[in-house]
Amino acid sequence: MAILQATHLLKRFGSVTAVRDLSLTIAEGEVVGLLGPNGAGKSTTLHMMLGLITPDAGSIKLFGMELAQHRTEALSQVNFAASYVDLPGVLRVREVLDAFARLYAVRHPRRRVDEMIELFELGPLAKRQLMALSSGQRTRVQLAKALLNAPRLLVLDEPTANLDPDAGDRIRGLLSRLARENGSAMLITSHNMREVERMCDRIHFMSDGVVVAAGSAAELAGRYGAEDLEEVFLKVARG
Ligand SMILES: Nc1ncnc2c1ncn2[C@@H]1O[C@H](COP(=O)(O)OP(=O)(O)O)[C@@H](O)[C@H]1O
Ligand SMILES: [Mg+2]
Known part of the structure; x- marks a missing residue:
């Protein structure tokens, strides 16, 4: 059973469409990265998964339950950390x-x-x-x-954004250990490509509110003929 299953999410803020037709699945114990340039819609996506904002269309299932109908029970098994909270x-x-x-x-x-x-x-x-x-x-x-x-699902919005390389590295080590030892699933955004390569089983690249590419770091590098994820990012972000 999927920990998280989001299908065809749409979110508008006035005239801005922050997320359009986004679908994403996370399996038990999986660490998934959500990447993309500033304004791509990553935080909006996470906030919908956390029930902080309501999608204009689409559905979110957590642990097999519709979030809209089973909010308390579903969210009791989720938690969130962000550099801006x-x-x-x-x-x-x-x-x-x-x-x-x-x-x-x-x-x-x-x-x-x-x-x-x-x-x-x-x-x-x-x-x-x-x-x-x-x-x-x-x-x-x-x-x-x-x-x-x-939490069975830990949502992290740029968890290491304000950290020096040493502190960031220690946090990454801890999170990786937690994922390995406790089988906690994670959904992480980051602008640190090495971090994402090291931690994430699968990566979704967002641009302008949609997922434009998904796969493991190695698969994405292969598909884009890139040396590493950083090069993939630049190719995706620059179209
Ligand atoms: N509360 C809000 N009100 C209006 N516009 C918003 C709001 N939150 C996000 N946006 C807009 O939605 C788009 C996506 O933002 P966001 O999800 O924060 O992107 P990211 O986290 O990928 O940088 C941006 O254009 C942003 O300005
Ligand atoms: Mg953000």
């Missing part, structure tokens, strides 16, 4: 995680928060206010929050 800066790391663990009705909230603090090496930061953290530290808190409910 800010958690409340005055709260301390552990307070934020405690609050979200309760919000998600996690079964053993204290134990789960401890596990996430351990996994993301947040122990020394647990009592610090979020506003006093570096971008890399804040990203780790975001991911810890996003994994509290052990």
Whole structure:
């Protein structure tokens, strides 16, 4: 059974068609990358999958359930992290995680928060206010929050966008391990082509609201006669 099955999605904002006729499937445990130039419609696509905005046409099924009809049940098994989402800066790391663990009705909230603090090496930061953290530290808190409910689908919008190469590399390592060990499916956007090559089983290239190419990094490189994904991106983006 597919974790996510989106068919013929359409989303307009006034006169702008952000997403037109987009279909995308994610299997259990699969890591799928959504690539494309700024304004291609990636974030809009993710926000529809998360129920944050409603498509004008098309259907989204999560775990076999229509999102529109089974919103609460479907979304309880999903989570989200993005470089542009800010958690409340005055709260301390552990307070934020405690609050979200309760919000998600996690079964053993204290134990789960401890596990996430351990996994993301947040122990020394647990009592610090979020506003006093570096971008890399804040990203780790975001991911810890996003994994509290052990989501079967983790949606990440440019998770490493604000990170230096070392912090980014550590986050990538952690996410890859999670996908491997927990079988979590992921839908990721990124402008870091090496990151996508390393992490994603399959890639969808978007341009102007539609998927223009899909396949593994190697398949896409072959199809476009390109050395690597970066070259594929340039060829796709420049038509
Ligand atoms: N809330 C909104 N209101 C109006 N236009 C929007 C809104 N969100 C996105 N758009 C427009 O939709 C298009 C796709 O945006 P977006 O999904 O953010 O692209 P990406 O994430 O690929 O950079 C862009 O033209 C953007 O300006
Ligand atoms: Mg975006």
